[in-house]
Structures are given as C-alpha cells and as structure tokens.
Amino acid sequence: MSQYFENIEKIKFEGVDSDNPLAFHHYNPEQIILGKSMKDHLRFAACYWHNFCWDGADVFGQGTFGRPWLKPGDPMERAKQKAEVAFEFFSKLDIPFYCFHDIDVAPEGNSIKEYINNFAQMVDVLEAKQEESGVKLLWGTANLFSNPRYAAGGATNPNPEVFSYGATQVFNAMNATKRLGGENYVLWGGREGYETLLNTDLRQEREQLGRFMQMVVEHKHKIGFKGTLLIEPKPQEPTKHQYDYDSATVYGFLKQYGLEQEFKMNIEANHATLAGHSFHHEIATAVSLGIFGSIDANRGDAQNGWDTDQFPNAIEELSLIMYEVLKAGGFTTGGLNFDTKLRRQSADPVDLFHGHIGGMDHMALGLKKAAEIINNDFLASKVKERYAGWNKPLGKDIIGGDHTLESLAKYTVDNSLDPKHVSGQQELLENKVNRILYG
Amino acid sequence: MSQYFENIEKIKFEGVDSDNPLAFHHYNPEQIILGKSMKDHLRFAACYWHNFCWDGADVFGQGTFGRPWLKPGDPMERAKQKAEVAFEFFSKLDIPFYCFHDIDVAPEGNSIKEYINNFAQMVDVLEAKQEESGVKLLWGTANLFSNPRYAAGGATNPNPEVFSYGATQVFNAMNATKRLGGENYVLWGGREGYETLLNTDLRQEREQLGRFMQMVVEHKHKIGFKGTLLIEPKPQEPTKHQYDYDSATVYGFLKQYGLEQEFKMNIEANHATLAGHSFHHEIATAVSLGIFGSIDANRGDAQNGWDTDQFPNAIEELSLIMYEVLKAGGFTTGGLNFDTKLRRQSADPVDLFHGHIGGMDHMALGLKKAAEIINNDFLASKVKERYAGWNKPLGKDIIGGDHTLESLAKYTVDNSLDPKHVSGQQELLENKVNRILYG
Amino acid sequence: MSQYFENIEKIKFEGVDSDNPLAFHHYNPEQIILGKSMKDHLRFAACYWHNFCWDGADVFGQGTFGRPWLKPGDPMERAKQKAEVAFEFFSKLDIPFYCFHDIDVAPEGNSIKEYINNFAQMVDVLEAKQEESGVKLLWGTANLFSNPRYAAGGATNPNPEVFSYGATQVFNAMNATKRLGGENYVLWGGREGYETLLNTDLRQEREQLGRFMQMVVEHKHKIGFKGTLLIEPKPQEPTKHQYDYDSATVYGFLKQYGLEQEFKMNIEANHATLAGHSFHHEIATAVSLGIFGSIDANRGDAQNGWDTDQFPNAIEELSLIMYEVLKAGGFTTGGLNFDTKLRRQSADPVDLFHGHIGGMDHMALGLKKAAEIINNDFLASKVKERYAGWNKPLGKDIIGGDHTLESLAKYTVDNSLDPKHVSGQQELLENKVNRILYG
Amino acid sequence: MSQYFENIEKIKFEGVDSDNPLAFHHYNPEQIILGKSMKDHLRFAACYWHNFCWDGADVFGQGTFGRPWLKPGDPMERAKQKAEVAFEFFSKLDIPFYCFHDIDVAPEGNSIKEYINNFAQMVDVLEAKQEESGVKLLWGTANLFSNPRYAAGGATNPNPEVFSYGATQVFNAMNATKRLGGENYVLWGGREGYETLLNTDLRQEREQLGRFMQMVVEHKHKIGFKGTLLIEPKPQEPTKHQYDYDSATVYGFLKQYGLEQEFKMNIEANHATLAGHSFHHEIATAVSLGIFGSIDANRGDAQNGWDTDQFPNAIEELSLIMYEVLKAGGFTTGGLNFDTKLRRQSADPVDLFHGHIGGMDHMALGLKKAAEIINNDFLASKVKERYAGWNKPLGKDIIGGDHTLESLAKYTVDNSLDPKHVSGQQELLENKVNRILYG
C-alpha cells in the first residue's frame, strides 16, 4: 500500500474533548441520529480531481504541491501511482465513498482507442482497490470540458463529431460506474454553454443537449444501471453562461424533454452562490421541485467571483442544509461529496487531511444541529401555523380548483374582506436557530 | 387639456442634423424599415407609475419633483388631474401606447368596494382620454405589492384571504384592460417570493401561484380577452428572492402547470442584469424557448445592486436586442414599454421628455442598426456555417433519434474520430458588429 | 412614561438555560470577560432612525408598522411622543446608549430658524429623558441627505449655499452632541458622491469635502468637544458612488487633508459587504491603519445588492470581529450601535425587542468566543511564527532601511537564496476557530 | 524574420469604406487630432504575456492554441523563437510599443544565477529586435506571482528571503527596462494581498510593501531611470484580497509612505470592474488625485466575476475614457497597452490580429469622439455652470478657509438661506453624448 501520507494513521473519532487535529470531534460514524447512523446519514465522499489531479496551479501561477504522481513519466504508471495514493488517503480518512471523472483515473491517450484501453485497465485497478479497501463509488462521470476538442462544448458542440466523441466517453464512464457499483452517475457540462451569443444558436444547442440527456437515460435502462442520474448545475465558469444555470433552470430543461422523472440534482454550494442564490436556496428549491439528489459540499467566497471550492465550515448554513435534507427524508443514493480544493498555499500532504476532517466534522455537527431543530419543532410548527388558512375551506377550495377570479371577486366583496398582514417573526426565528446552534 | 408641460410642443422627427434636444433624431414613426414602419416595429409605450405616481423619493430621501397631483388632496380629483397630465405627456411625446397598474390610475380606497368603484370611474376617464388622444393601452396590470396586506405576497400569501383580495384586483384589472382595448395583460409579482426560508413553504407557495396563473388563463378565455398574457421576471427586490427569477425559471414554472402555451414573457433589461444575465441573454433565451412577448426597455447600473430603471442608451446592446426581435419576427401584441425613472435630481418637468426622447431615439437607432445586421447577414451566415454539421447525416441522425450512446461509441471508434476545435472568431464578429454601429 | 410596549418588562439576563425569548442568554452586563464587564466591552447602542422614524415602507410599498407617532399630527407633539417611546424602548431593553440624527429627533421645519428652534427644544427633551433613564448618547450626527436640497450632496453640493445650510446643521448637531454628553460625533455622507460623471467635477467636490471636514475638526476643538470624530464609509446607495467608499479610501482622503489624527472610522457591516469586502476585512483594515473607532453592527444579505441592515447573527463572523476589537485594545469612545432595521413583515412592536435581544446576545457570544481565541492563543502564535523572519537580521535590515534593491540582489546571489513556500495552514486554522465556536 | 503569421501583411489604414478586416478603419497613425497625431495620442502597446506566453489553457481545460514556441524544448531556444514571433507580430500590426514581464521573455531557470544569466541574454535579443523593428518598450515589469516561492506574496511574503528574491528580480527588470529605453516601469502585485485574515498581519505586510516601494524609488533615482513608476491596481484574483485594490486605495498607500509624487497609476479596465467601479470612474479618480499615468486597455464581462481581459470594444465607454485623458493633457510617458487575451476558442493565429485591430480601431474611434466632445464643449460648459457658485464670494470664502461652521451657521440664518435643488440633467447629457457618438 502507498505510504505517501507516511506519518498519518487512520483518522478516528475522539470526541469534542480531544485536542488532536487529526481526529474527528463530531463525526462519529456509528453514532445514531434520528434512528440512523451518522455514516448512513452523511454518506461522505472524497473526490479524485482536486485531491489527486491538481497540483496547486491557478491562472496566475504554477503548481505548488509537487505531487510525485503528477510529475512527468509514463502515463499508466503515474495513473496507478495516483490510484495508490488516492486509496491510501480514502482509507486513512475512513471516508466511505469516492467520486471520479474518467480522465481523472486514466490517461486520455492520443486516440479514442487509447482512451478506451487505458480506462478499461484503470477500472480493473479501481475495482481491486475498492475491494481491498472497502471504499465505494458514490458516482462516476465523464470529463467533456478539458480537452481542446471540447472548447465549444461536448453535447452542445457545433460539430456533431465532438458530440459523438463525448457520447463515447459517457458510454464508457456509465459502463464503468455500473461495474464499479457506483450509486449515481453525474453530468456536469462545464463547456455546455456559450462564450458569445454572436456565434451561438441557443435553440439548436438546447436540442442537442436534450437529445444527449435522453440517450443517457436510454442507456441507463438498457444496461440496467440502478443508480440515480444526476445533473450538477453551475451558472458559468469556464463558459460565460452554462445551460444548467441553477436548479430552477435545469427543472425547466428536464420538463421540456420529459426527463423530470429520470434526473435529480447534484447541488454544489459554490455553484449556488455563483448563480446568485444561497446554498440553502438551491437545496430547498430542488427539494420543492422533487429533484433533489445529492450534494457537492464545499463553499465559495462571498467576495470572489469564481469557484473557490473551499472546504465547508459555516455551521449556521450547514445545519439548515442538513435540516432540508432530513425533512426531505435524507439521502437515498446521494451523499455529501467534497468537491473541495486546498488553498494553493496549503502545500503539505497533511493539509488534505485537515481540509477533509474539518469538512466531515462540520457536516456532522450540522447534522446533529439539524436533528435538534427537528426535535425542537419550532420551525415546522411556525410554518404549519403560518399557512394554516390553506387547510380551511377558502384555501382548500382555491387550491382544489373550485374558485375562479370571478368567484373570488364575489367572495371578497360579499365578505368585505380586509385581511391584515401579520408578523413573519424572522428575527425571532433567527434567534431560535442560533439558540440551537450555540446554546 | 392639461398644460403642465406648458412650453413644450408635440415632439417631431427632425433628423440627425437638428440640434433641437426636444425633437427626435432617429425615431421617424413612418419611416419604413424592412417593410414596416418604425412606429409599428417599436410599439413604444410610456408608463404611468414612474412618471406620474412617483415624486422622486428614495429610501434615503423625500420626493424632489413636487408634482402637484401628488400633493395632499381629494384622491379622485388628484387621480383625474394625474390622468390629465399623463395624457398631455403621452400626446406631446407622440408615443402610441401607455401602460398602468390599477392603483396607479385610481385610489385604492379603504375597502374593496371603494377600490372597485374608484377604479371603475377612472376607467371611464381613461377611455375618454384614449379616445380623445388616440393613445392606446399596451398593457394593464394589478399592483399586488404596495399595500401592507401584501407584505407576505399576493398569490403566494400564507393567508388565502389575501389571495382572494389579489384575485379581485386582477379580475378588475383584466376586465378594465379588455374594455380599454389593451393588447396584453402583465403579471409581475413583486412580493411573490420569500424574505426568509425559515418561515416559508416553497412547495405550497408554488402551488398557490400555479393555481393563480391558471385562474388568470381561465378568466382570459371566459371574457374573450384576445391580448397576450405576459409574466415579467425579476430575481429579487423588494423580496429577497422572487419565484419568477428569470426567463428560464419562469419557463420551468409554466411547464409544471401546463401554461407554456398561454403565457409569454415581458423582459425588463434591469431585471435581467439583477439576475446575473445580460439583457441580450434574457431576450435570446425567451425567444429560444418560444416565450418571448414584450420588453420593458430600461437599463440598470453595472455597479449598483438595485433596480435603477434608467433610460436605455447603450446602442451596442440595443442593436443586438432589436436584432433578436427582428429575427424572431418582430413584436406581435408586445412592444417597448419604458419602465424607466428619472434620476432623482432630474426635477424639471422637461426632463421627462429628455428621458423618453432619448429612449425612443436610441431604440430607433438600434432598430436601424439591427436591420443593417440583417441585411449584411454576416452573423446569420456565420451561425449557419458553424452548425453546418447538424444538417449532414451524422448530425441529422443524432437529432432524429437514430443514435444511442452505444451506436455513437461504435461510430467514433470505427471512424477513429478525432475532431479538432475551430476558431469561434468572437473578436472578428465583435469588430464586424462595431463596423455596422459606427462605420 | 410611555407604555407603547405595554406587556414587555425590562429585559434581563437569564442565561443559556432559559427558554424565554424576551431575555438575554449570553449578554450578562456585569459579567467580567478579560478583566472588563461585558457592558463596558460592548457599549451597545440602539438607533433612533430605523426604530422610531421608519414605518416599514420600501421602494415598492407603504409602511407596514403603523407606529402612532409617525401618523399625521403636530410635528413637535409627534416628536415628543416619539422620544417617549424611544426611551421606553431603550430602558426596557436595558441598552446603555443610543444614537440619533438631528432630524430624527426634531422636525426640520420650513426654515433654518424653525429647524434650530425645534432642535433646541428637543435637545432639552432628550436631556431630560437621558437623565431620567440613565441612557447615554453614544453619538449624534446630522442628516444631510433626506431633504430635497441635498439631492446633489451636502458638503459636495455644486451650490455653496447648500454647503452652508449643511454646515449649519452640523454646527447645531455637534453642539447638541456635546451638551448631551455624546461620546462621538459621526459623519456619513449619503449624498456625498455622484450620480453621473458627466456633470461632476471630482476634484472640486473633494476639495469641498476636505474643507468641510477641516471645519468640523476646528469646531470640535473650539467648543472643547472631547469625543471622537467618526467617518462612516459606504460605497454607494443612495448615490451611484460615494466618496467615503471604504476604510482604505477614507484613509487616503484623511491623509490628503492632514486629518488622519483627527478622525476614526465607524464601520458598518453592510457597508463593508456592499463595498466588496468582508466585515472582518474592513475592521482589520481600519485597525491596521490606526483609524478604527466604532461599529454599526448589522448584516447585509449576500445575495441582495442593497443595504438590508439586518440584525447581526453570524457568530462565526462576529467572533472574529470581536477578536480584532480585543486585539486593538477594545473600544475607547466607540461602541456597537445597532444600525439595524426590522424586516418589513416584522410588524409587531415586540419584534423590535427580538431583533435587538438577538443582536446583543450574538455580539456577547462573539465576545466570549473572541476571549477564548485570545486565551487559546493559536491564532496569535501562528501569526508570530509565520512572520518570525522579520525579527531576524535580514528582515530587520530590510524594514530598517539598511538595504537597497542592489544590496538585496547581491545578497540573494551571494547566498544562492532559493526560499521555498510553506503551508499557510488555512484549513487547520479554520478548523481550530470552529472548535472554539462549537466545541 | 519569423513567418508564423505567414499570409498576413503589415496592417494598414484603409478607412471606413474598406471591408478588409485586416486593415485599420479608424486608426490612422499620422492623422492629426487636436494638434497631435493619433499615434502620439494613443501610444499603443501589445503585451508579451497573453499573446506569446499563454496557450489557451484555463482552470478547466488545456491549451487550445498549439503555439510551437510553447511546446517542450530547450528553454533559451524557445525564448528566442518566441521573441521572433512577437516582433513579427508587433511589426505586422504596426504597433509602436510592447510590454513584458522578466520571465515572459526569459526562462526563469533553476537558480537566481540562471535567471540573471538567461534574462541578460534575452535583453540583448530584445535590444536587437527593437532596433531592427523600430518597436519600442512602453514598460517592463517583474513577475513576482507565478513561481511557487511567491505563493504567499513577493514584497509582502512572511519570509524576508522571498522579499529579497523578489527585489532581485525587480532590480534586474528595472535595469533592463532602462537599458531598453522603456518609458515606464510597472508594479502589479498579484500575490501582494492575503488568502485569509486568520494567518495574516496586515500592518506588517503593509510596512513591507511600503519599504519595497521606497526601494524601487531609490533605485530609480540611483540609476537615473527617467521613466515613470506605475502601480497597477487590482482588487483580487489570484488572491482573495490585494493591497492595491483600486486607485483610491493606492493613493492612501502612497500618501502613507510619502510616495505620491513618485508613482502614478496604470489603470486596467477589467480591474476597475472587479473592484466594483466603472472603468471611467477609475480613470477619473486617478486624474482627480493627480496620479493618472497609463492604461491597460481591455474589458471585463459584466456577468463573470473574474479577469476576462477581453479586447475593448465599447465605444461609448472608450470615448469617455479618452475624453478624461484629453482633459488631463493626454499621455506623457504612459500609453494604451492591450492587456488582452483571445477567447480560448479563438485558436487561429489571425485571431490575434482581429483582436488587436479591433482594439486599436475602437480606441481610435473613441479618441475621435472624445475630440468632438471637447470641441462641442457641452459637457465642460455644463460642469462649469453647475459649480459656478464656487467662483462667487460665498464659495471662494469657504474654500479659501475664511469660514467656520459657526460663521456659516450665522450666514445661513442671517440670510434665511433656503437653497433649492436644480436638475442635474443627466438624461439630457446622456442624449448629447450619444448624438456625438452616433450622429
């Protein structure tokens, strides 16, 4: 087994009294919360890409991490070395799941045949590593955005041969995901958008994307993949504008192509904020539309306008997120994937652990606080009371379709309605939430 | 006839050589562009609210305009005085249309009966003024956001009596719009959103809004209103978040409730930018979804985060907007409504003319430039060439449903596809657009 | 004494185990933290304007609160009624300080003489109320932005008569502040900026503002006011751009006019975020420039682009703010003023208590957590270790002025310097902060 | 001479009637505008970095351009090949100036000695290319942000050895700039800021930066460099926050260290917008503070939150920029440097020409329009009239220091001042500007 993280032992739960930064203080995998273990509630996953495929470069500077497996060398050897380190990390972190893109794990090669061959070999490797370690695949996906051929998109490319190439990758990545027991398959279209409207046919590109997604559904059923198909919205970056802008936008797309029963959302916190929404908003919206599936747990920077993909640490927000998840019945196939990157200065191997331990502890704490909110019940009862009128005759009749504008006009006049506003008690509710968070 | 604007004559087209700021330099109503008069292309409207119901107040200061009809007095007398001045303005500006909210034109009174009675009287007044002046109604709407009863929304209010009260206003406003020959009826839900997720049931409120919109459609058909129903998206302000966030969001909403054939969009420039989109994006998106209807022509401020509703003056943007409109076949019942407010310092009555003359000239210039882009054809031919592959066998087969992921994977491998990216020529296209704008 | 808040008793500290929402759970005025009472650390103030001069109106709707003293009536009677309620509130809240603008407390009248006379009468009233209640004045200020005469600014108005009128208000407000024992005098220039560069002379307006501020300093010394002069930065709103954009901008202004020893900053959280900074950034910057003075404690909305002035409730942020304040030696004359407004729906009188109790408890909790960070010392020791090289010969010589570019070039070559980056440990530090916040 | 752009001839002015996209339509170098040739007014420069050191990669994808000189190979050979292509480009574009960072032109090597040696060799190459081509150096600079050693900053690094290494680069880059006849030397501190306040000492880092800038000034005088020292502000990216946030911030920094006579600003359009300002604002502010120097001409994207560095094409904005430059007396040593990058899809070599030709034509058109605004005089005369009161006794006495708050209070009362607001005529002025832009 790889020993890149040579002085680091398997991370254990030590509780809030431990001062050991390389221990969990809140995440106690087997602790039961509302009848289910934390591990089963949270379904944590680590990602391959930011952790093992990125060396700390940004647009203004070179890599700072110096990872040995990212140095020049034989691509397949490097890929295997990378897999060794990745599973060393997953195991030591005691994280139950991981996620990957096809070309995170295998060299894309110089032709489609090399791609297929490399990927097939690496799937064998991953299968063995999974078995050896017990780490499972939360989801797989295909990268249709890094190679120059995708500069103008994958499924929405003006050239149908690029569409075909992309379809080939997705075909292979879906098959691999099924074989590796992946519980979901994700689609994020980093270049599925436009750079300028001057050269773009929005309707055409949307048709292409619609057909692509339908093919994904057809293939899922054909191969008997039992997992969930997930779309991950993002408003922009790298493109000027992406078609899967946010949850509400994706919902409209799914409805247009009759796909709303086939896809759910993988919501990323930082994508929510780039879209001008709160993370909470995106989760609650997806739940309300019946398309909530999974979470890419990270955070953005409120002042910076790009995807910083930082580790989540705002308990106030995470508790409300977990409250939404619990209200929605919890994860089924989805989970909490850390789509997170270290700060470029965090160049020590151990920083990978600090980031993830913090993220796991913070989400676990959010879960505990969410359970308290559920148990305390003040939010649910306030909401119930606030909308109580909709369970009375007038409200029921309106929703039930027994009223028209005309009949309501008559009702309003006949009863000389003069309804008064009542306090929404926002400040009181915020205080109550904080009482739960902090005592 | 009112003589509030006492030294101002009817505004005339005087052409680009005129130095008279109180003349049109580009907007020549009868000039034919691509086979249709400018007047018929542009279908300009002035609004009642910002021009005649607002006295220059903002959150930090009192009104600065000193409009006589906004001073204390008998409400119905003031309303009639307001109508006098409004039609004096419309006539002198030679603008063919106007738009209003119910309580812009009539005092809302202290009860629903007073509201109905006041509004009915004022509709008589408006009908007479329309006939006298020849000015027509582009659209009517109802204000379900200013009165305290709507603090928590109209259709989405937790109290069904507020829903009923709002339905009564919409019932009356739709009937009035029909009677006044209005060509469209608009719905903008300034309070149809939430202030905090802590006290909000998103699914419940969405159901309410869906039913409300269905009732609007049913009523339209019942009374035989032939105009178009329009929804005006806005992301936020006054609420933290509005349900009609942007065009793509509204599209999803319409699809959910089976309304996508019944509603079109009234796109406002400043609402587009508050949603994180360009004005061009929102127009092009609505067109591509088949829901483009009308425009609230204004502009925001790229540095300020609220609805500044300034007069449109960016010809570069307006030309591309008009290009989208022309490509989409032009307005049918829709038009260009100036949902614009003077700067608070622009306290002279004549400033109302400067604002609108500029707006009309700038949109007219945009129309002329758009026609040149159409005639020149470089944008359309570039787009056609760029997507040419989708008219060849591979592309046709994909869109036609004759391919699966598997068949494409086979095709890609069998043909050793290795498609290369080609230049999108964005810089060249931008240069060409500017050549048309400036010579 | 007024009994507007009739069923509300004086708010008391009841501790974290109390379920009473009308009690303090963290703010225990006499509790000693790091050798000083909470009351003396926090120096809380409530504001006159949002609480007692605003009826819940926003740009899209009328007032929702229905405060009796804001209804039509004799202005001086209404002002006295308002003062009664204000001091009832301050007393019941047990808040030690309050703040006001001149025309918050007195009607501005129809002439400068009426203004002076009204204000003088109300200062007598306030003096009596202060004595009766024991509530003290944290700071006074003058409103040079609401009256239409200030549409184009006060000190920066193109008309020197407006400057003179504004100077008269500041003269009276400073004198009143001194007489009422105010501990600071604040200047915020809501209209000291521009609407459009097209009609603005930036250099001229800056000269005017510079002279105005010098006159304020001269007057302070002349009357022997011992309090601190504070400038409150804000980037925009109501103007497109304000000259006191943020702390760093104000610092440059002060340096230009030789005023950096005479003014300190009153930092408002929501103004920080509107300027594109974090609240923490603005506090830390002001401290680092030696111009930190006081705080307007509130919060903005990360998604909305205007000044929402909500009650502060993010303990994570407030703890770091209080940590900066403690590191800087704590407040001297400054304090924590709640420049906060209720949400427009929070129309119950008791909501004013919920908002402030929450704000006070949250700041008090932040203080306790900040003290823990001080005691724990991990942040300070990390910083000390990180910059340790600047206490060694090379660092000392550079800062001491003993090196030139040339001598450093020689030193670098002679020693073949090849310094390596080290981890900034951001993730670890974030985890440690959260351990203190949540255990 | 290199023939990378093999089918492209030297770009010539062909006028507005030419359809040739590879010609200038507005930029006529020898045309006289307000007594000076366009070439001397505009002083265009192309940059080395985006054009010749970047292969089209972004954070989500690999390079798309396939530039031969960026492929693996002997570093010095590649650097010479790059210089060949660069000067082929500058010559064919007929652009009078260029700009570079030290490590744009020379490989940084594996030690400080290699760096110095490589750079010295390449300065010889550049000197020969300049002489051969007639292209001159607008400015040089040093890159203290790409190498991992600068991850935590150059001058503001916690490690003084990194400061020393950076000083060595600046020493060499300043010397090279002087030798190559550079007319300015620029400092942009891409990593001179912070990633998190948790590990940062703002006061310490500011002291370091202050001393660094003083050393730069001292070195300038020591070597007799006659050019201008320029600081280029940017608010953030790559860091969370940069110390040279915007012009006003830099002004305060310069004042603190007594450097305001020694530095001027190099204003970049996209940095202005990232700071929440308009480009126009930043130019006008720098002019008003007496620190305007030069321009990095590009544009950002109003919807994307990162530095897109697109080619400038908004004539409305560029005309007002050039109007400010003309009012300020025009450039002295400064100029218009295209700090611009192609869109990643613009992969044809000729796209480099389209981008720059457009940029040059658009700026030239802006210059012509600015001259028209000067000649027309309506903006200047409006401003003069608006502030006329400040040339009358009251205004003069105030600015002249002859008034106090007290004397103004007396003056206001004695004269019963009641100044009224007047219209700022923003809409009229905007219309007039557009009349000049479009006829």
Ligand SMILES: [Co+2]
């Ligand atoms: Co993600």
Ligand SMILES: [Co+2]
């Ligand atoms: Co992300």
Ligand SMILES: [Co+2]
């Ligand atoms: Co509108």
Ligand SMILES: [Co+2]
């Ligand atoms: Co608007």
Ligand SMILES: [Co+2]
């Ligand atoms: Co505020």
Ligand SMILES: [Co+2]
């Ligand atoms: Co404030």
Ligand SMILES: [Co+2]
């Ligand atoms: Co630049």
Ligand SMILES: [Co+2]
């Ligand atoms: Co840039």
